[in-house]
Amino acid sequence: MSQKWIYKPEPDEDIVDGLISSIGFGTLESKLLVLRGIDNYQSAREFFKPNGNDFHSPFLMADMQKAVERIATAIENGEKILVYGDYDVDGTTSVALMYLYLSKIVDKKYLDFYIPDRNVEGYGISTEGIDFAKENGFSLIIALDCGIKSIDKIEYANKLKVDFIICDHHLPGDEIPKAVAVLDPKRKDCRYPYKELSGCGVGFKLCQGLNTIYKIPENELFELTDLLAISIASDIVAMTGENRVLAKQGLKFLRKTRKFGLRLLIPEEKLAHFEISNIVFDIAPKINAAGRISHAKASVELMISDNLKQAQQIVDEIINLNDERREMDHTITQSAMNQVESSTESSYSTIVYDPSWNKGVIGIVASRLIESHFKPTLVFTDGNNGEMVASARSVSDFDIHEALDYCSDLFQKFGGHQAAAGLSMDKENFEVFKIMFEGYVRDNIQEHQKEPSIYIDSVINIDDLNREFYNFHRKLAPFGPKNMKPVLVLKDIKVAGYVRLMGKDGNHLKFFVHQPSTNRNIECIGFKLGVYAEDFRTKSFDLAFTVEENHWKGNVSYFLNIRDVKFHS
Numbered sequence: 001m002s003q004k005w006i007y008k009p010e011p012d013e014d015i016v017d018g019l020i021s022s023i024g025f026g027t028l029e030s031k032l033l034v035l036r037g038i039d040n041y042q043s044a045r046e047f048f049k050p051n052g053n054d055f056h057s058p059f060l061m062a063d064m065q066k067a068v069e070r071i072a073t074a075i076e077n078g079e080k081i082l083v084y085g086d087y088d089v090d091g092t093t094s095v096a097l098m099y100l101y102l103s104k105i106v107d108k109k110y111l112d113f114y115i116p117d118r119n120v121e122g123y124g125i126s127t128e129g130i131d132f133a134k135e136n137g138f139s140l141i142i143a144l145d146c147g148i149k150s151i152d153k154i155e156y157a158n159k160l161k162v163d164f165i166i167c168d169h170h171l172p173g174d175e176i177p178k179a180v181a182v183l184d185p186k187r188k189d190c191r192y193p194y195k196e197l198s199g200c201g202v203g204f205k206l207c208q209g210l211n212t213i214y215k216i217p218e219n220e221l222f223e224l225t226d227l228l229a230i231s232i233a234s235d236i237v238a239m240t241g242e243n244r245v246l247a248k249q250g251l252k253f254l255r256k257t258r259k260f261g262l263r264l265l266i267p268e269e270k271l272a273h274f275e276i277s278n279i280v281f282d283i284a285p286k287i288n289a290a291g292r293i294s295h296a297k298a299s300v301e302l303m304i305s306d307n308l309k310q311a312q313q314i315v316d317e318i319i320n321l322n323d324e325r326r327e328m329d330h331t332i333t334q335s336a337m338n339q340v341e342s343s344t345e346s347s348y349s350t351i352v353y354d355p356s357w358n359k360g361v362i363g364i365v366a367s368r369l370i371e372s373h374f375k376p377t378l379v380f381t382d383g384n385n386g387e388m389v390a391s392a393r394s395v396s397d398f399d400i401h402e403a404l405d406y407c408s409d410l411f412q413k414f415g416g417h418q419a420a421a422g423l424s425m426d427k428e429n430f431e432v433f434k435i436m437f438e439g440y441v442r443d444n445i446q447e448h449q450k451e452p453s454i455y456i457d458s459v460i461n462i463d464d465l466n467r468e469f470y471n472f473h474r475k476l477a478p479f480g481p482k483n484m485k486p487v488l489v490l491k492d493i494k495v496a497g498y499v500r501l502m503g504k505d506g507n508h509l510k511f512f513v514h515q516p517s518t519n520r521n522i523e524c525i526g527f528k529l530g531v532y533a534e535d536f537r538t539k540s541f542d543l544a545f546t547v548e549e550n551h552w553k554g555n556v557s558y559f560l561n562i563r564d565v566k567f568h569s
Contacts, residue, residue, distance in 0.1 A: 145199025
């Protein structure tokens with residue numbers, strides 16, 4: 001095991017005691033809340049019992065009034081509206097959400113959607129998409145999850161008299177596109193209080209703004225949050241504030257969704273207890289697969305289809321594409337690993353390139369490389385017009401967007417977040433870029449960012465794992481960035497009974513630890529820890545873990561998911 005254990009600072013005892021007396025939780029539970037910034041009755045109320053008053057007015061967002069008025073004018077005048085979005089999960093859920101909302105108030109003959117072809121048009125707003133709009137009589141495009149840096153494309157659209165409303169959540173550049181309206185809470189001049197919305201979240205705020213005019217029943221509006229929950233989980237945005245409220249709301253609607261495509265994607269036995277982790281591992285890869293291997297239009301059609309037979313055909317196609325994506329991912333990852341391991345250079349970053357790699361999976365490959373070579377990573381392949389394209393992934397809290405911005409004069413375009421980004425670049429700039437990027441990482445990366453770390457919330461006693469704690473733990477959900485599952489530590493323990501290997505190749509293991517207060521054993525599962533079976537059998541150890549729920553035939557049980565272990569000699 002190679003992770004560095006970083007213990008979070010002990011919270012102020014007076015604040016913990018104040019929380020204990022005001023909300024009635026125990027010491028451990030109150031401590032975990034304070035570590036999340038929940039340190040008084042009001043913040044605890046907002047966290048555990050959010051309500052409609054916790055939503056911010058959409059009109060706090062810069063340009064929202066302009067966007068609502070322009071769409072209302074288009075509807076009143078019978079203009080054709082094109083809903084445009086990126087080909088990843090956030091983009092396709094954004095398009096589906098906006099299309100479904102508008103279809104409640106607009107005749108579908110005036111409405112359509114457009115997803116760019118990853119392999120032909122690349123990321124973001126494309127000339128081809130604008131030309132499609134012009135040639136087919138669309139005078140207004142609502143762009144979602146993209147557009148904040150599309151200065152030249154918006155200028156092109158303006159010349160063709162095609163108006164744009166941009167709904168984005170990526171970091172803007174120095175210049176804002178000259179669209180009719182640009183909705184992005186990360187704009188410096190935007191006073192919207194919550195800055196961490198997904199692209200789909202910005203689209204939902206626009207729907208809320210429109211609903212002040214069109215008055216769709218609130219329950220119908222919030223039914224669309226099942227798509228928003230998928231977006232929030234898949235785009236790995238902060239699970240705090242409004243995102244957490246929307247995700248919690250969205251999960252409720254997802255568990256009883258009436259969208260045929262989503263119901264067919266979710267196994268019936270999981271539906272009642274579907275959580276954020278299920279979205280990340282069960283739904284997101286399948287929705288993404290269409291855009292990675294084929295065309296993401298199928299993903300949108302899956303989410304908006306009201307025809308069961310059509311939805312089943314799309315689901316079958318997407319599952320086949322996901323199987324193909326997995327095989328391609330494995331092959332390209334191995335090829336990239338070989339490049340890294342054959343290099344003799346000592347470096348602070350990982351940069352690999354092969355012109356034959358599929359653009360659709362290089363982001364996944366970058367993440368895989370970080371798992372084994374813990375460095376800021378870029379995976380390059382060839383684009384369509386002689387340029388190179390790359391997906392970038394980062395480590396810990398190293399800001400890869402900022403690192404790429406330092407090199408941005410070399411790029412045709414780039415964009416993204418602190419943890420993940422993408423770019424395109426002329427091939428002639430590649431060698432210079434490698435030197436510049438490596439130099440920036442070398443000069444700016446911190447020591448704690450150079451090795452995998454696990455942040456520990458608290459050391460506990462095994463008797464702390466009781467019914468009250470499990471109930472509290474469930475209320476902390478939904479989990480995600482900035483509201484992760486608590487990582488707890490048990491010190492100096494031993495296996496009670498046997499250690500059993502699991503999985504086809506014995507890669508995983510299971511054992512139990514004894515709880516004296518109940519005279520029961522607690523199940524522990526270690527994924528990819530099969531090689532340590534003998535150590536677990538013969539040594540005492542400190543265990544870092546998260547608590548997981550298991551639902552089976554109406555019964556709920558709990559197990560400890562081993563995140564790391566330190567064996568005693």
